[in-house]
Amino acid sequence: MQDDEQTDAPKASRPWLEAISEAEKAFNVWQEKSDNIAKLYAALTDMADFKGDREFKIFWANMEILRPSVYQRAPSPVVMPRHTDTGEVPRKAAELLERVLEYDVEADDLHETLLSARDDMCLAARGVVWVLDDGHAIHVDRHDFVHEPGRKWSEVGWVARRAYLTLEQGTKRFGDEFRRSKREEVGNKREDDYKSSEKKAEAWEIWSRTEGKVVWVTEGVDEVLDEQEPLFDVKSFFPCPKPAYATLEPGTLKPVPDFVYYKDQVDEINELTARISDLAESLRLKGFYAAGTSEIGEAIEAAMRQTDNKAILVPVSNFAAMGGQSLKDSIVWLPVTEVAQVIQSCIELRKQLIEDVYEITGLSDIMRGVTEAQETLGAQNLKAQYGSVRVREKQSEMVRLALDVLRIKAEIYAEKYQIGELLAMSGMQMPTQQQAQQIVAQAQAQQQPPPQIVTVEMVQQLLVNQRLRPFALEVETDSTIAPNEEAEKESRIEFLTAVGGFIQQAGPVIEARPEAAQFMGELLRFGVGAFRAGRDMGAAVDDFVKKLEQAGQGQDQPSPEAQAEMQKMQIEAQKAQADNQIKSQELALKEKELQLRAQEMQSKRAEAQQVAQTRQYDAQVNAAVKRYELSLKMQEMGLKVDQQQLEREKAEIQALLDMEELELEKEQKRAVALGDTT
Incomplete structure (x- = not known):
């Protein structure tokens, strides 16, 4: 009897509060660093002070580039049967759950929640999302989330979320003890625990995986406010998925913000900016x-x-x-030229530091919208790929976080919500077991084969079965990054080309051998599964394959005449294929012959050009020699004859030079003509 009384006695809250306090101390350095980083990123009071230090807002600019690169659009849930041959019930259940999640993403405003988690991850290297028992997902501020320290997430035994409750909310949830403790607290000292104009008090919601319990505690109450079994059972036990992490301190779950890796460069950039500003102020014309x-x-x-x-x-x-x-x-x-030179040097140094920051952060110029006109498309694609590689892990973390949130939501909707609510949310209609029996009876009365009907009860039985549901259904999500339209087009064209080519090849085979229809259908499923569009068209592909198999089973074996005709067609097709191969080889040989002829012609043309250049050079040398001889003659004549005779001689010499020029031009033309003819 005494043991029972001890078991039923309320548990003390102090051990939990001490555990939370110790966990907060373990993350105290990270919290302080993150607070400073948040102020540097956006502090309205400091930026509104016009007398403050002048800074180069490179950190803010980097975040504005990084944030949309990491996560930009709401996730699109995809629920499908884990295996394609499990029947119609998993397919209908998957369609129902997918529609519910699509509605939930919009109604719950999951996109805004994930944006807040993304901002926390980009700034402080950790973003947290918490799913409530009604399926509503909320963003948890880094100051309001704490967990047991560990080396990896699988070792964490408990997580806790700080909730803010008004006195009325706390009293309704936990009783009068909460009201009395908080009134004393407000009356004494803890006014800062209350947020906004409506005063709210703190309470910790703790999920202990080791004990399998959910515990509520608060300062000022010696006993736990509440302790109960989890209201829903999810795979990871915790109502929050593993946080989205950027960089972690090795061997711990302590986040390391990206900013600390290039803080020194940013400080130098700001120092140079202030120095440039001060020097610019001194650029005034002054004299003595x-x-x-x-x-x-x-x-x-x-x-x-x-x-x-x-x-x-x-x-x-x-x-x-x-x-x-x-x-x-x-x-x-006063000399201002020297000051201007110092300013220019500071600007160049700052530019180099900015480039260093981009190298550290991995923000390529393509991501920043900076490119050069002479760059090729391949170079731009290479830079874009390099930039995406540096942020790909952060993108994957956000995709994983969104996927884990959707999986927790799917488990809550499947286990806690009635099938009628799910049908209303999804807009689907399914017959009940009784309606299905009536449909089957009508088909039998009309001597028709009974249709395969999936009832509400069948789908509900699968959804509530916690052991079988994970084996039958798979919850996924598409990328949360804005898609590249050109890449999407290329992917769809590739999908259509592959499916169209397969159907063209499979058609004659099934027509010739109907028993191959099932095998060709499985090949189609296998090929389509590799494409993203194939998942969206999974049901349509399955229906097509079934009709293909039914058509193959309904065909009779071809007659001997038909078989002989098909063999003849196959022989002719093989012969045509062989002829095409021979023609292809002949074309390849002709192409090589033409290439050799072209090379020979180019060689001859080069030789002719060399001969023409040589002849032209010889003609120029001869003309120069003749000019020199004529000039000597003119000098000799100038010593012997008078001025008139000298003028006449000059005229004659000029005439001779003109004739020589004409001969030279003719010689050059003949040389050029000879080179072209060759």
Whole structure:
């Protein structure tokens, strides 16, 4: 009797609260780092202060590129039978559950929840989603989620979520003890535990996998508020899937934010930005002039204040005070060229640091929308592929998180919801067992084969069976990344080409050998299963295969005459194929012969060009020699004859030069013509 009283005694909440406190201490460094990173990413108060330090917002820019690259669109649930030959009941159950999940994704606003988890993962390297007992998924802030420390997720024994309840909500859920403890708490010191204008108190919801219990505790109450069996039974026990992680400290589940890997570069970039700003402020035209010449200084300032584009003259009455010096010699200006050079150097250094950040983060220029006009399509595709490789693990984490959430939702809907609610959510109609019996009776009365009917009871029996349902149904999701339209088109064209080619080849085979229909149908299922579109058309493909098999079974064996005709056709087809191969070989030989002829012609053309160039060079040398000889003659004649005779000789020599030029041009044309003929 004493043992029973001890068993029924309420459990103390202090061990759980201490365990939560220890777990929070284990993640304290990460929380502090994440708080600082969040402030750096978006702190409205600091950014609204115009007197604050000037910074280069590269971290914000990187996040704006990374976030949509990791997760951009809501997941599309896909539920299908795990095996294609399990019958109509799993197919109908899969269709029902898929429609329910499609409705749930939109009604529950799952996309917004996953966006919040994505932002947490990109900023702090961990994003958490929690599924409530009614199937509603919520995002849990990193400060409100804690779990038992471990090396891997499978070693975690409990997880806890901090919930905020008003006094009325807590009293309704846990009784008057909650109200009394929280009133004392508010009256004493803990005003900061209450959020917004409607004051709310903290309560921890703990799911212990080791004990198989759900426990509620809160500060100020020595006993647990509630302890019960889980309201739903999911595969992983926890109502939250494994968080979406970015980088983890080896051997632990402590996240490491990406920003810490390039924080030093960002600090240097901000320091250079501030330095550039300060130097730019000093780029003002300032100078010095000798004391006692104030009139000159006033004239200079008056001239600099003028904004008119027209020429302005400023009078100086006592110009003699300049001591006979020019204006430029009487004023010494501060050097601004050196400052501008320092600014340019700082800008170049900052540019290099920005490139270093992009190298560390893996944000390629293609992802940032930066490219060069001379880049080829292959180079751009290579850069895009490189960028996607660096973020692919984060993308996979978000896909896995979305898939785990959908699987938990599917288990909750299958186990907790009535079949009538599921049919209403999905918009499907199914006959009951009684209606199915009436349909079968009508078919028998009309002497028709009874149809295969899937009833509501059959589907419900499969959905509520926790042991058989995972073996019969498979829940998947498509990619949560925005699809590439061109890639999607190519994939569908490839699918249609493959299926069309198979049908063309399978048709004659089934016509000749009807018993091969079943084998060809299985080949079609096997080939279609490799395509994403094949999963969407799984039911249609199965129906086609069944009709194909029925058509093959309904055909009689061909007559001997038909068999002989088919053999003759096969022989002719083989002969035509052999002829095509011979023709292909002949075409290949002719193509090689033409290539050899083309190479020979190119060689001859190169030789002819070389000969023409040689002849042209010889003609140019001969013409130069003749010009030199004529110039010598002109010099000799200038010593012997008078000016008139010299002029006549020059005219004759010029005539000779003109004739030589004509001969040279003719010689060049003949050489060119000879080269072309060759």
